[in-house]
Amino acid sequence: MRERFNHLFLDIFEKNGLDAYVNTETVEKFWNLTQLMLETNAVMNITAITDMEKIIPLHYADCVKIADMIPKNASIADIGCGGGFPILPLAIVRPDLKLLGIDSTEKKARYVEETGKKLGLNLKTVSGRAEELAKHSDIRQSFDVVVSRAVARLNILNELCMPFVKIGGCFIAMKGAAGMQEFEEAKAGIYKLGGELEKDDEYDLYTNEQVEKRSVFIIRQINSIPATYPRAFGSIKKKPL
Ligand code: SAH
Numbered sequence: 001m002r003e004r005f006n007h008l009f010l011d012i013f014e015k016n017g018l019d020a021y022v023n024t025e026t027v028e029k030f031w032n033l034t035q036l037m038l039e040t041n042a043v044m045n046i047t048a049i050t051d052m053e054k055i056i057p058l059h060y061a062d063c064v065k066i067a068d069m070i071p072k073n074a075s076i077a078d079i080g081c082g083g084g085f086p087i088l089p090l091a092i093v094r095p096d097l098k099l100l101g102i103d104s105t106e107k108k109a110r111y112v113e114e115t116g117k118k119l120g121l122n123l124k125t126v127s128g129r130a131e132e133l134a135k136h137s138d139i140r141q142s143f144d145v146v147v148s149r150a151v152a153r154l155n156i157l158n159e160l161c162m163p164f165v166k167i168g169g170c171f172i173a174m175k176g177a178a179g180m181q182e183f184e185e186a187k188a189g190i191y192k193l194g195g196e197l198e199k200d201d202e203y204d205l206y207t208n209e210q211v212e213k214r215s216v217f218i219i220r221q222i223n224s225i226p227a228t229y230p231r232a233f234g235s236i237k238k239k240p241l
Helices: 002-015 026-041 052-064 087-093 106-118 155-164 179-191 233-238
Strands: 075-079 097-105 123-127 143-149 163-177 194-204 209-223
Touching: 002 026, 002 052, 002 106, 002 123, 026 106, 026 143, 052 087, 075 087, 075 123, 075 155, 087 097, 087 123, 087 143, 097 106, 097 155, 106 123, 106 143, 143 209, 155 179, 155 209, 163 194, 179 194, 179 209
Parallel strands: 075 097, 075 143, 097 123, 143 163
Antiparallel strands: 163 209, 194 209
């Protein structure tokens, strides 16, 4: 089992140009993470993906793809970290980062923090809704980088995530094949929230037998976020910016 994991891991990380992140220590941590995640998944809904063949590309490689975009020693918030993605893979491959996971489901936030501890990672989590936590002056506009995967459409997500980014920092939105279309809808809102698109990238994520489309948007926070944002979730959803 373990040997098969190592083999698959190397193969998928190489195919995705992530060889630089493969070493004995990281593979060991990803193996331990897989065990912990699958054990917990029996009693808590962490992931719908339970085969090693899929976990490695769709959770691990997918998340590690953004590791190169993050500056050294950055402080990071992962909004809607759920069962730990991308926060756990990032913490494994980038021990220099200072990470905070935020999720509205308390038991998920607790699981991620406990898993981080067991794996010896540098991360913390907070349970709460992003749009409420972003009102607190101690964490509002305070992170170098904010990341988020699979939480909401971009026109909603920007309002949940950008308020945590410090001026000069950035929000990295991880999206799938429909990313460009979501970006078109979200453009005007990015400007209202004081940001500017710095880079968009579409790439292939190689799984075992196929290729999936991914996109990523790097939004730079240029100005201070207006005090009216984020609004209550009902308004964000009903009238996205
Ligand atoms: N990022 C993870 C989880 C995605 S599921 C992954 O890619 O696998 C979406 C998660 O976002 C859920 O765990 C949900 O509890 C959380 N979430 C949704 N809306 C939120 C909000 N407004 N504030 C904080 N967390 C939120």
